[in-house]
Amino acid sequence: MQEQVTDEQVLLDVRGLRKFFPIRAGMMRNVQGFVRAVDDVSFQVKNGETISLVGESGCGKTTTARCILRAYEPTAGELLFRAGDSGVVDLAKLSLKELKPLRRQVQMIFQDPFSSLNPRMTLLNIIGEPLVVNKVAKGDELRDRVAELMRLVGLRPEFMQRYPHAFSGGQRQRIGIARALALNPVLIVADEPVSALDVSVQAQILNLLLDLQEQLGLTLIFVAHDLSVVKHISERVAVMYVGKIVEIAETTALFDTPLHPYTEALMLAVPQPDPRLRSRRAALQGDVADPSNPPPGCYFHPRCKYAIERCETEPTQLLELEPGHFVSCHRAEELDLAGVTGGAAA
Amino acid sequence: MTNERTPLVSVRNLATYFFTREGIVKAVDGVSFDVNSGRTLGVVGESGCGKSVTAMSILRIVAEPGRVVEGEILLRRVNGDGQELFVDLAQLDARGKEIRNIRGGDIAVVFQEPMTSLSPVHTIGNQIIEAIQLHNDVSADEARRRTIELLHSVGIPDPERRVDAYSFQLSGGLRQRAVIAMALSCNPEVLIADEPTTALDVTTQAQILELLRDLQEERGMAILLITHNLGVIAEMADEVVVMYLGLIAERGRVDDIFHAPKHPYTKALLASIPSIDSEPRVRLPTITGSIPHPYNRPAGCPFHPRCPSYMEGVCEEREPNAVSMGNGQEVSCFLYKGA
Numbered sequence: 001m002q003e004q005v006t007d008e009q010v011l012l013d014v015r016g017l018r019k020f021f022p023i024r025a026g027m028m029r030n031v032q033g034f035v036r037a038v039d040d041v042s043f044q045v046k047n048g049e050t051i052s053l054v055g056e057s058g059c060g061k062t063t064t065a066r067c068i069l070r071a072y073e074p075t076a077g078e079l080l081f082r083a084g085d086s087g088v089v090d091l092a093k094l095s096l097k098e099l100k101p102l103r104r105q106v107q108m109i110f111q112d113p114f115s116s117l118n119p120r121m122t123l124l125n126i127i128g129e130p131l132v133v134n135k136v137a138k139g140d141e142l143r144d145r146v147a148e149l150m151r152l153v154g155l156r157p158e159f160m161q162r163y164p165h166a167f168s169g170g171q172r173q174r175i176g177i178a179r180a181l182a183l184n185p186v187l188i189v190a191d192e193p194v195s196a197l198d199v200s201v202q203a204q205i206l207n208l209l210l211d212l213q214e215q216l217g218l219t220l221i222f223v224a225h226d227l228s229v230v231k232h233i234s235e236r237v238a239v240m241y242v243g244k245i246v247e248i249a250e251t252t253a254l255f256d257t258p259l260h261p262y263t264e265a266l267m268l269a270v271p272q273p274d275p276r277l278r279s280r281r282a283a284l285q286g287d288v289a290d291p292s293n294p295p296p297g298c299y300f301h302p303r304c305k306y307a308i309e310r311c312e313t314e315p316t317q318l319l320e321l322e323p324g325h326f327v328s329c330h331r332a333e334e335l336d337l338a339g340v341t342g343g344a345a346a
Numbered sequence: 347m348t349n350e351r352t353p354l355v356s357v358r359n360l361a362t363y364f365f366t367r368e369g370i371v372k373a374v375d376g377v378s379f380d381v382n383s384g385r386t387l388g389v390v391g392e393s394g395c396g397k398s399v400t401a402m403s404i405l406r407i408v409a410e411p412g413r414v415v416e417g418e419i420l421l422r423r424v425n426g427d428g429q430e431l432f433v434d435l436a437q438l439d440a441r442g443k444e445i446r447n448i449r450g451g452d453i454a455v456v457f458q459e460p461m462t463s464l465s466p467v468h469t470i471g472n473q474i475i476e477a478i479q480l481h482n483d484v485s486a487d488e489a490r491r492r493t494i495e496l497l498h499s500v501g502i503p504d505p506e507r508r509v510d511a512y513s514f515q516l517s518g519g520l521r522q523r524a525v526i527a528m529a530l531s532c533n534p535e536v537l538i539a540d541e542p543t544t545a546l547d548v549t550t551q552a553q554i555l556e557l558l559r560d561l562q563e564e565r566g567m568a569i570l571l572i573t574h575n576l577g578v579i580a581e582m583a584d585e586v587v588v589m590y591l592g593l594i595a596e597r598g599r600v601d602d603i604f605h606a607p608k609h610p611y612t613k614a615l616l617a618s619i620p621s622i623d624s625e626p627r628v629r630l631p632t633i634t635g636s637i638p639h640p641y642n643r644p645a646g647c648p649f650h651p652r653c654p655s656y657m658e659g660v661c662e663e664r665e666p667n668a669v670s671m672g673n674g675q676e677v678s679c680f681l682y683k684g685a
Contacts, residue, residue: 050627056547057518168636169393198392198637199574203618203630210629225547228577232620233627251626269552270622271577275600278581283552287517340622 010082011187011219012045012068017077017092019063023292035292037063039243041077042318045187050213050220052230054266055240056288061223064240065189067092068221069108070099081106084186104134107185111192113172117164123150123175124160130182149178152215153208170201177208181216191223206233227270231255231340239263242289242299245318249325256339259327261304264337298330306331352422352430353380354535354568355404355453360417360436362396362403371641373399373412375592379585381536384562386569388583388600390576392615394640395589397572401538404570405449406440421452421536451481454529458541460521464513470497470524471509474531481532496527501557519550526557533565540572555581576619580604585674588612591640591648593665598675608677610655647680655681 018041020034038060045051053061066072068079070091079091083102091102107130110116117126127146131137137145147157153174164172173193180188190209194202206229213220224230230237231251238248239262247260258264265284272278286303289295295302301311310330318328329335358378364371374396381387389397402408404419419435438445449455457463465473471493478489490509497505500523513521522542529537539558543551555578562569571582579586579600586603588596588611596609607613617631635652638644644651650661657680666685668676679685 056549170636199576200392200615200618200633201636203620203632206620207629207632210627227548228620228622228624231622231626232624232630235627255622255626265549267622269548271551271555271575271581272623273576273580273604273616273619273621275580275583275604283556284549285553287519287550288547 008082009046010044011047012082012221013078013080014044014064014068015042015078015080017041017064017067017079018075019060019067019072020075033292036243036294037291038067038074039291041240041243041245043238043245043248045219045221047082048213048217048219049235050222050233051236051238052222052224052234053238053240054224054227054230056225056266058242058288058291059240060243060291061225061240062191065108065191065221065223069106069189070094071108081187104130104183105185106187106189107180107183109173109176109180109188109190109193112196113169113176114196116176117172119164122161122163123155126164126175127178127182130179134183136183145182146178149181152181152212153178168201169197170204173197173201173205174208177205177212181212184216185218187219187221189221189223192225193222194229195224195226202229209233227267239266242291242294244299244328245326246300246316246329247325247327248318249322249327253322253325258337258339259321259325259332259335260300260329261306261331261335261337262300264339265303267340268338298328306335353420354383354422355381355570356418356420356422356432357381357400357404358418358420360400360403360419361415362399362408362412363415364412366411366641369641372592372643373640374403376417377587377589377592377594378417379587379594379597381568381570383535383568384566385584386562386571386582388579388586389570389572389589390574390579390586391589392574392637394591394637396592396640397574397589398540400589401455401540401570401572404435404538405453405455406435406438406445407449421448423452447481450477450529450534451532452534453536453538454532454534455538455540456522456525456529456542458544460518460525460545461513463525464521466513469510469512470516470528471511474524474528477528477531492531493527496531497524500524500527500530500561501553502527518546519553522546522550522554523557526554526561530561530565534567536568536570537562538570538572541574542571543578544573544575551578558582576604576616588615591638591643593648594668594676594678595649596675596677596679598671599673602671602673602675606675608671608675608682609649609679610653610681611649614652614654647678655679657681 019038020036022031023033025032055061067074074092080088081091083089124146128142150157155174194205234251236250237254238245241262247263289299297313298311298316301307316328318326320326360377362374391397403414414436420432474493475489494505494509502508502523543554583600586600590611595611614633633652646662647666650656660680666678666680668678669682669684670676
């Protein structure tokens with residue numbers, strides 16, 4: 001994996017990313033321990049693809065995304081980004097000043113379209129703000145560019161002078177997307193962009209993201225907890241559990257032949273919109289491990305129905321079992337886990 | 347002996363309006379359904395469809411400026427002589443003694459957010475003991491013993507210790523279990539679950555749904571399950587009511603709703619959800635436009651501006667009547683004769 005930085009295909013190479021949050025307590029606010037929110041996460045994002053980070057709350061998916069944007073300062077690790085003409089740079093090491101020109105290339109779409117838009121700004125100001133801040137456009141040029149962006153995401157440019165409250169949840173999410181696209185980014189990090197939306201509107205936004213990606217050649221890092229949505233949008237999927245990637249593979253490979261017991265359990269837990277498929281559920285017992293005090297060995301072993309003695313003591317490593325399919329489980333080779341298609345047929 | 351055929355709760359033509367300064371919001375406008383013992387009725391719909399207001403109307407906890415303006419909510423009760431009688435909850439004084447006995451007694455509720463439905467300054471044990479002592483004449487020790495039993499029955503490990511825990515000391519899943527234990531504390535006949543798993547992770551959601559199913563089997567209570575998640579409905583419900591902007595679009599047995607939907611809204615809703623079984627990166631069929639604000643509910647069939655089967659001069663003229671399709675399936679749409 002080390003050599004592939006030279007690979008033109010790789011837009012972002014995340015290596016050994018760590019983000020620990022200190023736990024402070026007592027009068028002197030001494031550090032009592034660390035929440036290991038992201039603990040040695042490595043993956044590559046290829047040019048033009050959609051890669052999803054999926055997992056339960058507290059698994060570190062959002063923290064990983066925020067570290068890539070440098071909204072959080074990573075504790076350790078490298079974020080090697082192919083920045084257009086200037087070659088490969090490590091986003092994790094740059095000073096804020098050095099980072100500024102690169103921020104144009106990496107943009108974010110937020111989860112909640114209600115709190116992520118300033119209610120006292122018009123759409124022109126919201127969508128145009130990145131252009132103004134970066135001195136890209138002003139005056140008529142700015143209005144033209146905002147109108148173009150609004151058309152691109154399916155909003156009518158006549159509404160440019162309106163405020164966010166006049167729009168529904170789905171339309172607001174379109175506004176957020178237009179703002180993210182304003183500076184022609186190459187990489188977009190979308191953190192749960194559809195989970196706050198109604199079902200009938202969710203599909204519209206997912207389609208819009210697929211279309212935009214095709215039109216603009218965007219690369220997308222998609223953070224989500226909903227496996228159905230993840231399957232729908234991504235080319236590759238990384239499953240995270242307590243700060244680590246436990247499995248990463250191409251979407252069809254992951255859903256058809258999962259290699260990690262956690263992936264299997266996660267897929268079985270998704271309620272199917274078909275009453276005839278009721279019997280196939282087997283709920284995962286227990287709760288997610290505490291990231292400040294994870295269990296020894298494989299973090300998943302207390303909940304894993306396949307766990308053996310070795311799992312309780314020996315930590316696992318992410319290994320490539322099949323081409324492009326990485327898994328972090330001692331028993332991955334011997335287990336025969338149920339994928340989605342297998343489960344549905346049964 | 348109670349008659350199993352008569353519904354436990356029968357909602358007839360319920361209308362709940364909110365009288366705001368801007369005008370009247372008809373949040374629920376003529377909704378009828380039955381809830382039966384041992385069965386789960388799923389009410390599904392998107393935001394603004396009136397599903398939660400329906401639940402609050404049954405409990406008579408609709409907040410000002412909202413009011414139940416029309417309809418009957420008949421609750422079947424058994425009096426001291428073993429005789430059946432019906433109480434119309436819509437007629438009761440919302441602050442009166444009778445409805446307060448019914449709330450938490452006959453009908454209990456589990457809300458979406460377990461953090462906000464529990465007090466942060468009382469232990470979960472205290473909160474459940476309070477509910478038990480409010481509805482039953484028992485000693486504090488007996489109430490505490492029952493509480494521990496309840497916590498055990500909803501799958502909280504180590505209940506003798508957890509009874510003295512505060513809600514913030516529990517995980518989201520355990521908190522929701524504690525809320526369910528509280529709801530069950532007075533052996534309700536009907537459990538209203540309003541988005542009980544929406545705030546939870548999928549694996550925790552699966553645990554809670556399983557728990558609700560087991561408890562229903564043990565106790566034979568009726569569940570009124572309100573959610574926007576069609577997967578949860580498919581998993582849990584026996585009968586389904588699909589609501590859109592305060593009206594029932596369609597209702598029927600769960601298998602008919604998912605495998606033979608009749609209303610264009612039900613069909614479109616089912617088509618637009620991404621399934622874990624579908625092909626990756628294929629465009630989904632969508633419903634055009636967005637849900638109008640309930641204040642501006644379109645005339646006639648409320649779905650007509652978004653409907654792919656819209657018929658000019660018909661759909662916007664008047665509200666469609668419910669047409670029976672057999673097997674208890676009913677659809678309110680002009681595509682079917684008699685609407």
